[in-house]
Amino acid sequence: xxxxxLIRTRHRAKGGLTVPDVxxxxxxxxxxxxxxxxxxxxxxxxxxxxxxxxxxxxxxxTLLRLIAGLIQPDEGEIYIGDRLVNxxxxxxxxxGFVFQTFALFPHMNAWNNVIxxxxxxxxxxxxxxxxxxxxxxxxxxxxxxxxxxNELSGGMIQRIAVARALAAGAKTLLLDEPLGQLDAKVRNExxxxxxxxxxxxxxxxxHVTHDQSEAMAISDRIAVMKKGKVLQVGTPxxxxxxxxxxxxxxxxxxxxxxxxxxxxxxxxxxxxxFRGGIRVSVTNKTVKRxxxxxxxxxxxxxxxxxxxxxxxxxxxxxxxxxxxxxxNIRYEVRLENQDLVVIVKPSLVGEWFNTGEKVTVSFSxxxxxxxxxxxxxxxxxxxxE
Amino acid sequence: xxxxxxxxxLDKLSSKKPIKYGVYSTAVIIxxxxxxxxxxxxxxxxxxxxxxxxxxxxxxxxxxxAVANSFTIALFVSTIDVIAGVxxxxxxxxxxxxxxxxxxxxxxxxxxxxxxxxxxSLLLFWSEPEGISSLFGSSLISPGWLLVTLLxxxxxxxxxxxxxxxxxxxxxxxxxxxxxxxxxPPLAAARTxxxxxxxxxxxxxxxxxxxxxxxETGATIIVAGIIFENGPVFIQKITDDFKAVPPRxxxxxxxxxxxxxxxxxxxxxxxxxxxxxxxxPKLKLPIKRIWPTFERKLSYSKATLSRDxxxxxxxxxxxxxxxxxxxLPAFEAIFTETLPNAILGVSIWSEYWQSxxxxxxxxxxxxxxxxxxxxxxxxxxxxxKAGTLTSTVLDLLVNVPLIxxxxxxxxxxxxxxxxTFTFIPEMxxxxxxxxxxxxxxxxxxxxxxxxxxxxxxxxxARTLGAKPLGVFRTIILPLTKYSILxxxxxxxxxxxxETGATLAVVTTLRTAPVVIxxxxxxxxxxxxxxxxxxxxxxxxxxxxxxxxxxxRLIVRGKxxx
Ligand SMILES: Nc1ncnc2c1ncn2[C@@H]1O[C@H](COP(=O)(O)OP(=O)(O)O)[C@@H](O)[C@H]1O
Ligand SMILES: [Mg+2]
Numbered sequence: 001x002x003x004x005x006l007i008r009t010r011h012r013a014k015g016g017l018t019v020p021d022v023x024x025x026x027x028x029x030x031x032x033x034x035x036x037x038x039x040x041x042x043x044x045x046x047x048x049x050x051x052x053x054x055x056x057x058x059x060x061x062t063l064l065r066l067i068a069g070l071i072q073p074d075e076g077e078i079y080i081g082d083r084l085v086n087x088x089x090x091x092x093x094x095x096g097f098v099f100q101t102f103a104l105f106p107h108m109n110a111w112n113n114v115i116x117x118x119x120x121x122x123x124x125x126x127x128x129x130x131x132x133x134x135x136x137x138x139x140x141x142x143x144x145x146x147x148x149x150n151e152l153s154g155g156m157i158q159r160i161a162v163a164r165a166l167a168a169g170a171k172t173l174l175l176d177e178p179l180g181q182l183d184a185k186v187r188n189e190x191x192x193x194x195x196x197x198x199x200x201x202x203x204x205x206x207h208v209t210h211d212q213s214e215a216m217a218i219s220d221r222i223a224v225m226k227k228g229k230v231l232q233v234g235t236p237x238x239x240x241x242x243x244x245x246x247x248x249x250x251x252x253x254x255x256x257x258x259x260x261x262x263x264x265x266x267x268x269x270x271x272x273x274f275r276g277g278i279r280v281s282v283t284n285k286t287v288k289r290x291x292x293x294x295x296x297x298x299x300x301x302x303x304x305x306x307x308x309x310x311x312x313x314x315x316x317x318x319x320x321x322x323x324x325x326x327x328n329i330r331y332e333v334r335l336e337n338q339d340l341v342v343i344v345k346p347s348l349v350g351e352w353f354n355t356g357e358k359v360t361v362s363f364s365x366x367x368x369x370x371x372x373x374x375x376x377x378x379x380x381x382x383x384x385e
Numbered sequence: 386x387x388x389x390x391x392x393x394x395l396d397k398l399s400s401k402k403p404i405k406y407g408v409y410s411t412a413v414i415i416x417x418x419x420x421x422x423x424x425x426x427x428x429x430x431x432x433x434x435x436x437x438x439x440x441x442x443x444x445x446x447x448x449x450x451a452v453a454n455s456f457t458i459a460l461f462v463s464t465i466d467v468i469a470g471v472x473x474x475x476x477x478x479x480x481x482x483x484x485x486x487x488x489x490x491x492x493x494x495x496x497x498x499x500x501x502x503x504x505x506s507l508l509l510f511w512s513e514p515e516g517i518s519s520l521f522g523s524s525l526i527s528p529g530w531l532l533v534t535l536l537x538x539x540x541x542x543x544x545x546x547x548x549x550x551x552x553x554x555x556x557x558x559x560x561x562x563x564x565x566x567x568x569x570p571p572l573a574a575a576r577t578x579x580x581x582x583x584x585x586x587x588x589x590x591x592x593x594x595x596x597x598x599x600x601e602t603g604a605t606i607i608v609a610g611i612i613f614e615n616g617p618v619f620i621q622k623i624t625d626d627f628k629a630v631p632p633r634x635x636x637x638x639x640x641x642x643x644x645x646x647x648x649x650x651x652x653x654x655x656x657x658x659x660x661x662x663x664x665x666p667k668l669k670l671p672i673k674r675i676w677p678t679f680e681r682k683l684s685y686s687k688a689t690l691s692r693d694x695x696x697x698x699x700x701x702x703x704x705x706x707x708x709x710x711x712x713l714p715a716f717e718a719i720f721t722e723t724l725p726n727a728i729l730g731v732s733i734w735s736e737y738w739q740s741x742x743x744x745x746x747x748x749x750x751x752x753x754x755x756x757x758x759x760x761x762x763x764x765x766x767x768x769x770k771a772g773t774l775t776s777t778v779l780d781l782l783v784n785v786p787l788i789x790x791x792x793x794x795x796x797x798x799x800x801x802x803x804x805t806f807t808f809i810p811e812m813x814x815x816x817x818x819x820x821x822x823x824x825x826x827x828x829x830x831x832x833x834x835x836x837x838x839x840x841x842x843x844x845x846a847r848t849l850g851a852k853p854l855g856v857f858r859t860i861i862l863p864l865t866k867y868s869i870l871x872x873x874x875x876x877x878x879x880x881x882x883e884t885g886a887t888l889a890v891v892t893t894l895r896t897a898p899v900v901i902x903x904x905x906x907x908x909x910x911x912x913x914x915x916x917x918x919x920x921x922x923x924x925x926x927x928x929x930x931x932x933x934x935x936x937r938l939i940v941r942g943k944x945x946x
Contacts, residue, residue: 089570105560
């Protein structure tokens, strides 16, 4: 079928994944006493699928609305393309926005919602019509176009909302928890679809979510936010393998945190003593002797063996709980010093352990990370509220 | 703390079906017996007297002209109200200045000033030598249709602004923001998204303004002059003619004119209300057409600045200044012997104070009755307790007294009660009339408040073991107490302001607005000076302000009325 594809041609612009498309420079936004966004700087590249990830209330929506121009920053600059957009109203910023609640116009049917953008921009009816059909093709929705929003299912509403944002023909797509209101099943299907469409059209997408698995699954890069600040930006792999803070280690994936003191310091290694005199040594160059530290170990990093084994970085304990999760088995092991660690093993590989069984757990030191003990305390540092 | 025995016993009783039905059906019966049927039956009783008018073409054409004037002014004023009220409500809800809170409060003032005082204030401002006319050497606007129109605009404008402000505050900003991100400039966003979504509130505002204009009597009599007549003025003049010694009109023509004018007023009101109800939802703002460049120009900089300036100018020059102008003579009176005379209750003042006490106690009684008989009705309407169809019909019927001109309602109420119960005390008649007029205000605001509480909240309480009355006491009442208060405020102000129905039903009892009208119209044997009228209005406004302020402090920040 040879049809001039209006939406596509509009978006086929310059290539390369290196040109910053959205630049946020030292942006701060306050609501009264609450600092919702605190001195944030970010570069989001052209055609990138970028996620803002963080617990609820950390300022993701606020940052997205600042980019859209729905609210104005107290400090800092925002660039879209090459333009400083601080003083440009939302309708001229060339962005599409999918709201968390979708905000489909309740007084218009699905079709009129979709072609609202082209119409309001003054396109002639024929062009608006073509664009409307194109985006509906893209979201794979063709039935019930004369239905009003209150008559549509959640998944359909979401598709219409995305179609509406695409139809406006913007180069940058902002999505505020676009999957948050859907059932788990629909959510998992639609997350890949959104990414596919954005990539197909060559859009720059900024996707807000509090669900780390969603962010990991679809993003080129992720910015992890906490209390208005961006803690770390990186690819899903970087964030998982190399978290720069206790919070990121906790929020992305899962981590065991063991508290202790540095008792010895060599060129590349430090010895850490936990409660109860357990000593381990790990690769690290940042902490010094007598520092209070937290050692972060991912659950799958542990090696678990029956009985008492003597090896480097090993600790004794007993299995307190076993949870069969399908693909994985999850063990909670109470160490000698009463600390509890979580260990995850593939269920069909290796031996299984039973509740009450005495075990030795060990780990190889290069797969762990050492952090200075946080001033606010460990519990507070990883709290998501 | 243990529940008192009596509450527990009542809670238990409330889950018994007969008791529940008893309470609800009593409320419905009272509504029909006291509020809805008497005005309808009153007209029917006097059906025959209408022939007296039909055989006198002169009288009939005079009555019809008056009624036509009523509707022309009401339709015109309500339209202008909505057109002028929208930018003001927009400014109040969307503006960024700190002064907007003050503006918000100021916008309520004409609502608080009892209309009779407002009428006198406008008369002074626009027509009398001491008002704005002093700048022009002659009366700027003499009493007549133009001043009546201005008056109706002044007192209905705050109501319209209040309703639209409420709608804009409730409205989800995300719709408008979505429209902006899709490329619509502010004006286009408002026109294609915001206003279509809040259209039901715009229609409600229109209906409220319309019904207030149709009903207003006291202030209209004050500013109507000697030639202009609308429905209420006509009825009042005929009554005056009949009461004059010797009467200038015979009893049959008098009763016939009243019945005829009231009948036509009521029927046309109902028809117009029905038309708005049916056509309103079909009315579409032109969302099809979009003018990108033109609307963009109008959305920014100079255009919005001049829109806001015009809005404020209209508000201060046409609404606020004329409404408060009566403060001048009232203030002047403080330094003359008028004030001590007034305080000591010398000559005309003794009647004034009595009327004030009557007005406020009447307001209080009517408010209490409304709460008692209105609450069960509000629950029936909100929760569809009487089945979907019956409840919807009740919902519609509750509105009827709202749209019936109050003087017409008063006239037929009087016919009805005097025929069926000859020796009915006048005070009771007065209470019935005010109850009928204020009832819809209370039930409507309460049922809206109850609808906002999710049924699931109630159901949760039931599953936790609460009896129906317990649910009401522990869930509905705490969640709606501010709405009850604001509903009560509305009932109270409406009752204190009401002149039309009062004039229609009583002969000896006189409420404060009636006294003010008589003073302005110089109907007393002794002449009343402008200073005295000014001070009379001043006290009325002052006390209303104090009562409202006190109530508002209680409601503060929680509910709007
Ligand atoms: N319009 C507003 N007025 C006042 N506070 C706000 C407003 N919007 C957001 N906040 C506050 O700013 C913080 C960040 O909110 P938000 O950006 O919505 O977080 P997130 O989207 O990450 O859940 C929260 O503490 C929230 O209460
Ligand atoms: Mg959010």
